[in-house]
Amino acid sequence: MEFFLISMLNSVSYGLLLFMLSSGLTIIFSMMGVLNFAHASFYMLGAYFAYQISGWIGFWPALAIAPLLVGMVGMAVERYGLRTVHKYGHVAELLFTFGLAYLIEEAVHLIWGRSQVPYAVPPSLEGAAFTLFSTDYPIYRVFMMAVSVSMLIGIYLTLTRSRIGLVIQAALTHPQTVETLGHNVPRVFMMVFGGGSALAGLAGVIGGNAFVTEPGMAAAVGPIVFVVVVVGGMGSLAGAFLASLLIGIIQTFSVALDYSIVDLLAKLGITIGPDAPLAVVWNLTISQTGPVLPYLLMVLMLIFRPKGIMGTREG
Amino acid sequence: MNKLKYRPLNLGRWLVWGGTALVMIVLPLIFTSGFTLTLMSQIGVGIIFALSYNMLLGQGGMLSFGHAVYSGLGAYFTVHALNLITDGAFYFPVTLTPLIGGVAGAVFGVIFGYVTTKKSGTTFAMISLGIAELVAACSLMFSDFFGGEAGVSTNRVIGKAFLGITYGPSIQVYYLIVGWALICMMAMFAWTQTPLGRMANAVRDNPERAEFVGYDTHMVRFLTLVLAGFFAGIAGGLSCINYEIVTAENVGAYASAGVLIATFIGGAGFFFGPIIGIIVFFTMVTAVGGITQAWLFYLGLLFLLIVLYAPGGFASLIMMHVPVIKARLMRRLWLPYAATLATGMILLTGLISVVEMTYRFSTEAGTNPNMTLFGFAFKVTEGVPWAIAAGLLVGGFIVSRFAWNAVGRAWGDIIHILQEREAAA
Numbered sequence: 001m002e003f004f005l006i007s008m009l010n011s012v013s014y015g016l017l018l019f020m021l022s023s024g025l026t027i028i029f030s031m032m033g034v035l036n037f038a039h040a041s042f043y044m045l046g047a048y049f050a051y052q053i054s055g056w057i058g059f060w061p062a063l064a065i066a067p068l069l070v071g072m073v074g075m076a077v078e079r080y081g082l083r084t085v086h087k088y089g090h091v092a093e094l095l096f097t098f099g100l101a102y103l104i105e106e107a108v109h110l111i112w113g114r115s116q117v118p119y120a121v122p123p124s125l126e127g128a129a130f131t132l133f134s135t136d137y138p139i140y141r142v143f144m145m146a147v148s149v150s151m152l153i154g155i156y157l158t159l160t161r162s163r164i165g166l167v168i169q170a171a172l173t174h175p176q177t178v179e180t181l182g183h184n185v186p187r188v189f190m191m192v193f194g195g196g197s198a199l200a201g202l203a204g205v206i207g208g209n210a211f212v213t214e215p216g217m218a219a220a221v222g223p224i225v226f227v228v229v230v231v232g233g234m235g236s237l238a239g240a241f242l243a244s245l246l247i248g249i250i251q252t253f254s255v256a257l258d259y260s261i262v263d264l265l266a267k268l269g270i271t272i273g274p275d276a277p278l279a280v281v282w283n284l285t286i287s288q289t290g291p292v293l294p295y296l297l298m299v300l301m302l303i304f305r306p307k308g309i310m311g312t313r314e315g
Numbered sequence: 316m317n318k319l320k321y322r323p324l325n326l327g328r329w330l331v332w333g334g335t336a337l338v339m340i341v342l343p344l345i346f347t348s349g350f351t352l353t354l355m356s357q358i359g360v361g362i363i364f365a366l367s368y369n370m371l372l373g374q375g376g377m378l379s380f381g382h383a384v385y386s387g388l389g390a391y392f393t394v395h396a397l398n399l400i401t402d403g404a405f406y407f408p409v410t411l412t413p414l415i416g417g418v419a420g421a422v423f424g425v426i427f428g429y430v431t432t433k434k435s436g437t438t439f440a441m442i443s444l445g446i447a448e449l450v451a452a453c454s455l456m457f458s459d460f461f462g463g464e465a466g467v468s469t470n471r472v473i474g475k476a477f478l479g480i481t482y483g484p485s486i487q488v489y490y491l492i493v494g495w496a497l498i499c500m501m502a503m504f505a506w507t508q509t510p511l512g513r514m515a516n517a518v519r520d521n522p523e524r525a526e527f528v529g530y531d532t533h534m535v536r537f538l539t540l541v542l543a544g545f546f547a548g549i550a551g552g553l554s555c556i557n558y559e560i561v562t563a564e565n566v567g568a569y570a571s572a573g574v575l576i577a578t579f580i581g582g583a584g585f586f587f588g589p590i591i592g593i594i595v596f597f598t599m600v601t602a603v604g605g606i607t608q609a610w611l612f613y614l615g616l617l618f619l620l621i622v623l624y625a626p627g628g629f630a631s632l633i634m635m636h637v638p639v640i641k642a643r644l645m646r647r648l649w650l651p652y653a654a655t656l657a658t659g660m661i662l663l664t665g666l667i668s669v670v671e672m673t674y675r676f677s678t679e680a681g682t683n684p685n686m687t688l689f690g691f692a693f694k695v696t697e698g699v700p701w702a703i704a705a706g707l708l709v710g711g712f713i714v715s716r717f718a719w720n721a722v723g724r725a726w727g728d729i730i731h732i733l734q735e736r737e738a739a740a
Binding site for chain 2: 033035081084085088090091092094095096098099100102103106107109110111112113219223226227230284288289291292295296298299302303306
């Protein structure tokens with residue numbers, strides 16, 4: 001029970017972090033049709049900016065400044081990069097963001113070096129929030145969840161209650177009509193792209209010190225975010241939310257479970273010796289298969305339900 | 316139905332293919348150093364790999380982020396086959412072992428391809444990425460087959476020498492690669508002329524119309540992917556013979572990204588584009604990579620510039636000059652080009668200075684601030700070099716924009732003249 005509760009809390013905090021990344025990606029995708037390969041790179045930039053700024057003026061200002069900086073980088077990327085390649089079609093846009101992800105990783109190598117940087121949790125957020133049975137649950141995890149949830153509510157209110165949110169929603173489906181009504185749709189696109197990048201940056205600020213801040217972090221989390229978006233359904237925010245939590249649960253639980261098919265069959269009274277055919281496969285434990293599970297889920301999803309959990313369109 | 320067929324002797328094609336073969340055969344006799352031989356072997360394998368990738372990207376319009384899956388698995392099957400041959404489990408000539416890799420690549424093409432090719436565009440790109448990650452993650456799980464961190468190594472010298480060929484010396488391996496590269500290049504070019512190759516182009520350009528004509532677009536894409544997997548597997552098998560080791564990197568994301576970048580830089584729209592791309596790519600990897608740690612940064616920048624301003628790659632840049640040369644209008648371009656080159660050099664100098672100084676500053680500012688750049692020795696902690704570098708960067712950017720605009724005007728004039736001549740004719 002203790003293991004289950006703690007793992008569940010960890011899953012939720014990780015899942016919410018994933019949602020901060022995938023929500024931006026989903027909104028950008030459904031608005032502009034661009035699958036932003038560099039989205040996880042903005043997450044990494046957020047972590048590195050926060051590391052640099054918190055070294056100068058502390059963590060709390062960094063929490064606000066770093067995402068804004070990342071958002072500005074995102075807007076510049078949309079204005080001077082994506083808009084230029086837009087005329088060549090979606091494949092060119094995908095390639096552009098792919099190249100950008102590559103370039104950002106190399107720029108991080110050049111500026112901050114190839115090993116991880118000591119971006120730590122601020123002292124005021126160290127320690128335990130509460131004790132569950134015998135395990136201390138860290139404050140920082142609770143803080144992460146609080147930031148994610150308040151961001152979530154913030155996005156929801158902005159999209160459904162504010163004027164700009166309504167314009168964005170209208171531009172999702174009827175960009176030409178919105179343009180005819182006198183709104184500057186390209187500027188809306190730029191702001192959405194900047195906003196999505198800023199969200200990824202914020203996820204980096206709070207995720208960078210909870211995990212590790214290193215040049216490989218974008219490449220590690222990027223494919224997972226794609227899995228979330230595909231499994232949830234391309235362009236569906238609610239689907240992305242469910243899929244984020246699902247992937248969070250899968251990844252957290254699979255790490256800790258040391259059972260294999262052999263163990264399961266042994267419980268049922270069937271023994272498989274080490275000489276049995278495909279013994280390697282039967283002896284794999286769930287924790288060993290952990291890294292594969294999200295991708296397996298994605299591939300299975302694409303075969304059996306290509307529009308994802310909540311998606312409305314295919315591909 | 317006895318139709319008289321007349322096919323003129325296509326002299327240009329014979330010249331191009333013969334010239335390519337001659338260059339590949341003669342080059343190691345001119346450049347005899349081990350360094351260039353290694354580079355040329357890499358390029359030879361890379362040409363097969365990139366051309367097979369271009370069957371997807373250029374001919375079929377499928378952007379794949381996981382092509383190394385097929386070459387990597389082909390390499391793994393070849394390495395295990397070589398080890399089994401060494402153990403005497405069965406007999407197979409080493410010369411033909413890349414075929415084992417090719418068959419493995421094609422088989423995995425059948426397995427993965429049926430799912431991935433249902434859609435093209437973004438969906439295909441995503442699933443190819445998912446499969447690549449799946450295989451990469453599996454490579455760490457099944458260490459019996461993939462050899463874990465260390466990989467699987469082998470020995471390409473097996474049995475008695477046949478006509479003095481043992482594949483011990485690397486020059487023999489080079490000629491093996493050249494032989495396979497020429498065969499594969501011709502086969503892949505021939506494929507573009509077959510009905511399937513033509514249909515792949517049709518499905519790329521307008522899948523809806525292709526379906527209305529009565530073709531199954533999924534099947535066309537699927538067959539294209541299986542064939543591309545076959546040639547990628549051959550490339551993987553050759554790289555296995557060349558290096559005598561296969562590691563998880565062979566199926567990894569970086570190998571997939573590398574072939575994508577090389578193909579796109581060269582130009583996916585033309586058959587010979589990937590060949591140029593792979594030559595540029597490996598020259599940058601070895602030549603620039605030997606000088607500076609930041610070579611990946613320059614490569615990424617080159618890739619981005621190509622995506623932004625010349626999406627047809629180097630091949631399209633070359634080909635767009637052919638009508639201009641035929642119309643004898645090149646003289647209008649020389650001056651703007653020379654100006655762009657000169658000002659571009661200033662910009663490039665500024666860029667390289669800033670990048671290299673940033674790199675040195677971030678790594679060794681405290682321990683070793685002395686550095687030499689373009690023959691000037693200075694301390695990276697001083698302000699003056701930074702000011703000069705930044706000045707070159709900004710100044711170069713401004714003047715090169717003037718030169719670039721002049722190029723644009725010259726091209727506008729040329730297109731105008733060409734159109735007028737066409738209208739007059």
